[in-house]
Amino acid sequence: MYVVGLTGGIGSGKSTFAALLVERGAQVIDADQLGRDALRPGAPAWHSVLDTFGDQILAAGTMEIDRARLADIVFADSRRLAALNAIVHPVIFGGIADDLDRLRGTDEIVIVDVALLSETGLDRGMDCIVAVTTNRQLRTKRLQRDRGMTLSQIQARMGAQKPPEELEAMADVVVRNNGDLEDLAREADRVWAELERRRDAAR
Numbered sequence: 001m002y003v004v005g006l007t008g009g010i011g012s013g014k015s016t017f018a019a020l021l022v023e024r025g026a027q028v029i030d031a032d033q034l035g036r037d038a039l040r041p042g043a044p045a046w047h048s049v050l051d052t053f054g055d056q057i058l059a060a061g062t063m064e065i066d067r068a069r070l071a072d073i074v075f076a077d078s079r080r081l082a083a084l085n086a087i088v089h090p091v092i093f094g095g096i097a098d099d100l101d102r103l104r105g106t107d108e109i110v111i112v113d114v115a116l117l118s119e120t121g122l123d124r125g126m127d128c129i130v131a132v133t134t135n136r137q138l139r140t141k142r143l144q145r146d147r148g149m150t151l152s153q154i155q156a157r158m159g160a161q162k163p164p165e166e167l168e169a170m171a172d173v174v175v176r177n178n179g180d181l182e183d184l185a186r187e188a189d190r191v192w193a194e195l196e197r198r199r200d201a202a203r
């Protein structure tokens with residue numbers, strides 16, 4: 001198993017790039033997905049979030065946490081963000097560890113897709129770090145177009161993440177995603193060959 005930490009700020013194209021690497025043979029562990037699973041109704045973290053934030057964060061008439069509302073609350077207040085992270089991060093870390101245990105001893109290249117790689121200390125367990133970076137204007141445009149986010153929502157989330165220059169400085173491999181999707185697919189070919197080379201050299 002060769003473990004690759006994939007990082008990048010919101011809207012940089014990190015998930016799109018992870019999907020391109022899966023097409024080329026990678027296994028992926030998606031921290032966002034683990035976080036969503038953690039907040040499913042009835043899960044332990046769901047109970048803790050309700051205790052901490054109140055049932056105002058449930059979507060009207062359901063037991064589902066309204067993730068957009070929760071995000072608006074925590075990205076406006078760093079203490080509340082820390083409180084949410086204290087509940088959800090341990091569950092995400094546990095999920096990542098379980099998936100890595102399952103893949104240990106195989107020849108797989110495993111992509112751990114996680115926005116806050118160094119902030120959470122997860123970078124220390126990686127064999128290699130890939131950063132996907134994109135200029136702010138393009139990220140903003142893509143998030144407005146594809147996810148219907150408002151400018152203030154985008155700015156709040158970007159403000160809680162490391163700037164692209166810092167991500168690039170900590171990465172072994174940098175992918176600049178300022179072109180179109182065909183450019184990104186070409187980058188995926190390049191990076192996949194590089195990851196195979198590094199995996200084989202580490203054997």
Ligand code: ADP
Pocket residue numbers: 008009010011012013014015016017142143146147177178179180181182184
């Ligand atoms: P992240 O996971 O980093 O938040 P995503 O991979 O979800 O970002 O990408 C954000 C949005 O931008 C998605 O809708 C995606 O389809 C789009 N996108 C990503 N890369 C490109 C690109 N090179 N050209 C056009 N759209 C892109």
